[in-house]
Structure formats: C-alpha cells, structure tokens
Amino acid sequence: xxxxxxxxxxxxxxxxxxxxxxxxxxxxxxxxxxxxxxxxxxxxxxxxxxxxxxxxxxxxxxxxxxxxxxxxxxxxxxxxxxxxxxxxxxxxxxxxxxxxxxxxxxxxxxxxxxxxxxxxxxxxxxxxxxxxxxxxxxxxxxxxxxxxxxxxxxxxxxxxxxxxxxxxxxxxxxxxxxxxxxxxxxxxxxxxxxxxxxxxxxxxxxxxxxxxxxxxxxxxxxxxxxxxxxxxxxxxxxxxxxxxxxxxxxxxxxxxxxxxxxxxxxxxxxxxxxxxxxxxxxxxxxxxxxxxxxxxxxxxxxxxxxxxxxxxxxxxxxxxx
Numbered sequence: 001x002x003x004x005x006x007x008x009x010x011x012x013x014x015x016x017x018x019x020x021x022x023x024x025x026x027x028x029x030x031x032x033x034x035x036x037x038x039x040x041x042x043x044x045x046x047x048x049x050x051x052x053x054x055x056x057x058x059x060x061x062x063x064x065x066x067x068x069x070x071x072x073x074x075x076x077x078x079x080x081x082x083x084x085x086x087x088x089x090x091x092x093x094x095x096x097x098x099x100x101x102x103x104x105x106x107x108x109x110x111x112x113x114x115x116x117x118x119x120x121x122x123x124x125x126x127x128x129x130x131x132x133x134x135x136x137x138x139x140x141x142x143x144x145x146x147x148x149x150x151x152x153x154x155x156x157x158x159x160x161x162x163x164x165x166x167x168x169x170x171x172x173x174x175x176x177x178x179x180x181x182x183x184x185x186x187x188x189x190x191x192x193x194x195x196x197x198x199x200x201x202x203x204x205x206x207x208x209x210x211x212x213x214x215x216x217x218x219x220x221x222x223x224x225x226x227x228x229x230x231x232x233x234x235x236x237x238x239x240x241x242x243x244x245x246x247x248x249x250x251x252x253x254x255x256x257x258x259x260x261x262x263x264x265x266x267x268x269x270x271x272x273x274x275x276x277x278x279x280x281x282x283x284x285x286x287x288x289x290x291x292x293x294x295x296x297x298x299x300x301x302x303x304x305x306x307x308x309x310x311x312x313x314x315x316x317x318x319x320x321x
Contacts, residue, residue, distance in 0.1 A: 004132045006033065009037065009077050012075060013041075014041040014076070014077045015044050015078045016034055016042065016043045017045070018043075018045060018083070019085065019089055020047055023052070023082075024147045024151070025082050025126050027043075027053040029124075029129050029147055031140065033081065033129065035139060046088075046091045056146055059142075059183060060143060068091055078095065079097065079099045080100045082104075082125040083278075084116070085104075086109060087275045097111070097113045100116045101128060103119050104118075104263075104278040104280075106120075107263065109270070127148050130148070130169060136172060137172075146180060153283065154181075195224075198218075199216045199225050203216045206305075211255070213234065213305065214232075215240075215301060217239070218240070219243070222241040226239040230251045235255055236253070237250065238297055241293070245289070246288050246292055246293040248273075248300065250265065250266055250300065252281075252283070257282065261303075262279065262282065262284045263279055264303075265284070265300055265304060270296075272288070273286060273289050273292040273293065273295075274289050274292065275289065
C-alpha cells in the first residue's frame with residue numbers, strides 16, 4: 001500500500017496541475033488532493049477540461065485557475081497528477097514539479113519531477129489516491145470514484161484492488177452506483193455522431209488470424225470513434241486525427257489482452273510524431289506533429305500485426321468492404 005506523500009508538505013501554497021484536456025481521472029484526483037490539503041492548495045488547469053470533468057467541478061463546487069495565468073510565488077509546491085508526458089503538460093515547460101502521481105506506464109520522454117509515485121498496475125490515478133488518502137468526506141469519495149469508473153472504462157480494466165477501492169468509496173459517497181453513473185454520463189454530442197459517421201468512409205481493416213485491426217482518420221473525437229470501431233467488431237482500432245496537433249487514439253478488445261502491447265505501440269507512434277504516447281492495456285493514445293499522423297498509423301498497424309503474429313503465427317487476409 002502506497003504511503004501518503006502529501007502529509008509532509010510544509011509549503012505555504014500548493015499548486016495542483018493536470019494534463020491538457022483534463023479528464024475525470026485527473027480532475028477527480030485533483031479535487032481529492034485539494035480537499036486533503038485544505039485552503040493552501042489550488043487547482044491550476046493547463047486548459048479547458050473535458051465536458052464530464054467540468055460537470056464534476058460544477059457538482060462539487062470546486063474552483064480552478066488557469067496555470068498560464070497563475071502568478072507563481074517563491075516556494076510554491078507543485079504537484080502534477082495523472083500524467084508525466086511532456087507533450088501533455090505544456091504549462092510545465094522549464095518547471096520541475098515537486099511531486100508527480102501517475103498510473104501510466106513510463107515509456108521514455110516523461111517530465112522530470114523531484115519525487116515520483118507511479119503505479120501502472122492501478123486502473124487510475126484516483127485508485128492510487130484512494131489508498132494514499134483514505135478519504136472519509138463525501139465529495140472526495142464521489143470525485144475519486146467517478147474518476148476511477150471513467151478510467152477503468154466502467155471496471156473493464158479493474159483489478160481486485162479497484163473493486164476494494166470502489167467499495168470503500170461507494171460507502172462514503174452516499175450515492176447509489178446508478179446515480180454516480182448518471183452524474184458521469186456524457187451523452188454523445190451531435191458533432192461526435194456526425195464525425196463517427198463521416199469517418200466510416202476512411203475505415204480500412206485487415207484480418208490477422210482470428211482478429212481484426214481497423215484504422216481510420218477523423219477530424220475530431222478520435223477516441224469516441226476508436227471505441228465505436230471496437231463496438232462494431234474490430235479487435236484493435238487505431239484512429240488518427242489532424243487538428244492543431246497530431247493525435248492517434250487506440251482501443252483494444254479484451255480478447256487481445258496479452259497478445260498486443262498497446263502501451264508500447266502508442267509509445268512508438270508518439271516517437272514517429274516527435275511526441276509521446278502512453279495509456280492503459282486496452283486504451284491508449286499518442287500526440288505529436290500533425291504531419292506524421294498517417295505514418296504513425298502505419299507503424300501502429302505494423303507493430304500490432306507483429307505482436308499478433310508472434311502470439312498466434314497467423315496469416316494476414318485482407319477484408320474487402
């Protein structure tokens with residue numbers, strides 16, 4: 001069980017910061033840490049968090065500031081949660097945080113921190129913090145549990161410790177599980193549905209033995225589209241997106257667990273884009289230069305094929321659409 005690294009902080013002010021486009025796991029973790037530390041702690045965001053994360057901030061009445069606009073003070077203690085990727089932490093350029101707490105596997109290119117607590121076996125940063133903080137207050141339990149539910153994909157990536165943490169937090173939050181799900185649920189927007197349909201034109205797929213790899217390009221919502229491709233039948237889905245930066249989102253069906261190293265594949269995709277990649281065993285992503293997205297997709301496909309063929313010695317068959 002991890003020790004609580006937050007009890008010994010003596011700084012007058014603690015700045016809690018998160019990765020770009022902070023999700024429920026990052027924001028839920030930040031809320032719990034802020035409540036544990038009290039008035040001396042503030043949450044400083046890199047940019048606008050996701051819709052679900054904004055809803056959690058509103059529900060809990062948690063205020064935030066923007067890190068780029070923050071007037072830093074001498075002696076500030078900086079904590080970064082839920083990421084160590086330089087690409088996802090632009091606000092920390094030239095800054096060494098005092099403490100980083102993260103559950104993503106380290107693949108190289110991470111930001112340096114004076115102290116790091118990293119547990120890739122955890123479903124989420126919120127799961128890690130539950131065992132560190134042992135929260136008793138209702139708001140912290142709600143925030144951590146929502147973050148854990150989200151990052152474990154509704155317990156798809158859960159371990160026995162995940163369910164242990166969920167049981168403890170559910171007892172402390174005073175809400176039913178169905179109520180929590182309603183609180184975290186973010187309905188598909190019109191733009192998500194439209195882009196998912198448009199992206200179908202770019203989908204290609206290959207059969208590797210008894211498994212299917214699907215690739216697509218999208219203008220936005222690449223994670224949602226990768227999820228959709230898996231729901232449609234793909235075992236592995238890689239979706240590229242070109243916007244202000246290049247992104248690749250990957251999703252994998254449970255049947256390929258142990259046969260394809262999604263975290264490693266995304267780390268390599270990030271290198272191709274001169275960026276970085278990380279994630280979970282069944283869901284991961286990479287970011288970098290937008291001009292290299294298609295090259296990164298080709299690398300994803302090749303590495304996935306190699307992994308599957310190595311495990312099954314399968315033959316490649318093209319699927320005609």
